[in-house]
Amino acid sequence: MRDPYPKDEMTHPMRDDTAPDGPLRPDRLSDGVRLLAPDVVMTPEGPMERYAAVVAGGAFRAVGPAARLEREHPGLTPVRLPGHVLMPGFVDAHHHLTQSFGAALAFGEPSEIFRRVWVPLEGALDEESAYVAAKLSALESLRGGFTTVADAGTRAPVDTGVVAAAAGDAGIRCVLGLVCNDADEGAGAPGKGGPAVLAAAEAHLARYEGAELIHPSLAVSVPEAATAGTLGATARLAAEAGAVVQIHVNEHLAAVERSLVRHGVRPLEYLREVGALGPQLLAAHATLVTPAELTLLADAGAAVSYNPVASAWKGNAVAPATTMAERGIRFGLGTDGTRGDAFRLADAAEFAQRLAYGLATGDSSCGAGWSWLERGGPGGADAVGLGALTGRIAAGAAADFLLVDVSGPEMRPSWDLPWELVRRGNRDQITAVFVAGRLRMWRGRPVGWDDHALVQRAAELAEEVVARAPVTRAHPTSTQARARSAAR
Known part of the structure; x- marks a missing residue:
């Protein structure tokens, strides 16, 4: 023919x-x-x-x-x-910019990998490697259609200005979190740095006031990583500054169970008890939420970062996003640093809802398409505290x-x-x-800078950082797994 x-x-x-x-x-x-x-x-x-x-x-x-x-x-x-x-432009409502060197280390791993992978990896970064890792993440995000990212704070032993410089030099808008942990994440023991943590939080919020691309935010890794007083105080500081507090909430079964054992209530219920549940809260994940907790989120005006790819790769559940939309709960879409392709994220957001909820209920619409563009743009901007500015x-x-x-x-x-x-x-x-x-x-x-040189330097530094980081993987790499399978 x-x-x-x-x-x-x-x-x-x-x-x-x-x-x-x-x-x-x-x-x-x-x-x-x-x-x-x-x-x-x-x-x-x-x-x-x-x-x-x-x-x-x-x-x-x-x-x-x-x-x-x-x-x-x-x-x-x-x-x-x-x-x-x-x-x-799309808004990534949940990212970890300085984790780019270890992206593939999380593949095939069970939940709560932050203890075994992310904390050791970020702890091994210095100023140059933290800058390059963050700029590499920003490059991927821009290539994928994100114009704004919300960084949930780095544990790297560097000043947050390093991450701010990387984002600004790349040209992406960044909601930049400062980690305000003052308790041991595992034992919940009070730390000694409460007053110092709050002083640093106030300084961080003031530092970027009026900056063009950097918008300050506070962050607590998980509720048990901060004392009750710090959780309540960071909420007040952020609310006064018109900023958000980013907290990983109700993401994994282990975290929910720890809260029940330690406090007698679930994580979101605990945040309400200590005065940290309100419009300033950006709850990352919120996958394991009861009907009562959905009511808490709706009544408090809190926002959620719905991270469908992270849920598929290492989660225990998929956040009920279509139900959240129906209940009037504010939420955006986040990558959690999985991959920086905004269109694939929107597709995953719809697809996850269809598999987790739509098929069982006969919901053939699952947001009717437009919902995921809405949550990827203006909804995400609102969730990260920039609804009046962008999206x-x-x-x-x-x-x-x-x-x-x-x-x-x-x-x-x-x-x-x-x-x-x-x-x-x-x-x-x-x-x-x-x-x-x-x-x-x-x-x-x-436009205006050499991405090839950045990627090359990132490859060099990543090899050094991962070699010295005490990362522990539960599963073999894919090539190792294939070899073992062939041997059997």
Whole structure:
């Protein structure tokens, strides 16, 4: 059969040489006032065709019908973006930026690997390796369509400024946690650093006030890692500063059981008792929640980071996200450092709900597609405390956005764009990533710095760090497991 589209006749609406007013190049999207005219703009009201956006000073100055914006801004030459969608950048509501060197060490491992892998690994970092590890994570996140990440705090023996510098140099917006643990995580014994911990927390919140890309946050690893007084005090400090407190809550059976034995109540119930449950709480995971605990979250106005990939890789359950949405519980999507691909995260969020809850109840919608884009963008921004700043394409919001190529076979023909982006979208379709109005990534490569050099240095440092870190794995690597299987 003759190919109906021979190579010399094929047209690609998104190719650089087909833009009606010249090739689509990075310099045409550089800093300055720009009027961007894609095929579709993903607004808070849904996808809008023949819409445009004016970007200036790091923010959206106007969003609306392209014809109207062109009349209102006659001095601007529209940048035509055929075959593109302009959509909000994704928000990773739960990350560990300095854990990138050990990502694959967690594969095939049982729950609560923080004791055996993450604490030893981060403890072996120095300033250079912590910086490179964090920047490597930021690079992966930007490549995957995330414009904001919430870092839950590092245990590396370095100043948080190291992580802030890495995120800022990469060009990603970061909600930066400061770990405020003052008790032994295993025994729950009070520590001696309570006052010092709180003084450091106040200094951290003040340190980044007014910073463009770094937004301070407080963090407690798990409820038993801080004394009751510190849990309550960090909640008050964060609430006063308009920040969030990130705590891993109800993630694993062992953690729930420890709380029951030690306090007679479950982790979320304990946080309520000590005054740490409120709108400032960003509860990471919340997979093992009872109906009563869902009510606690809803009544308190607390937010949740729903981390579906982490649940599949090392969890004991999947958070009931569709139920949370129905109950009005605020939540976003988080990677937990598993992989930095926002479209795959949105797909996993829907897929996990379908397998865990939808199939058993006959729910064939499981969020109807749009829910996962909503929670990946504006819902995530709200969960991490930045809802007034980012996560939406609207006048006044920070210009944190993606240009996504939807001209390929994954999206044509198109019948339901939100569903298609969730089910069939991938990071290879991301043409450009903008944070605070600046072009940060172009076709998977950073603008203004050498990613290849970073990756090479990361590989060198990771080998050194892992060699000196007392990491303990419960299972063999995949190649070792295969060899053992073959031997049997």
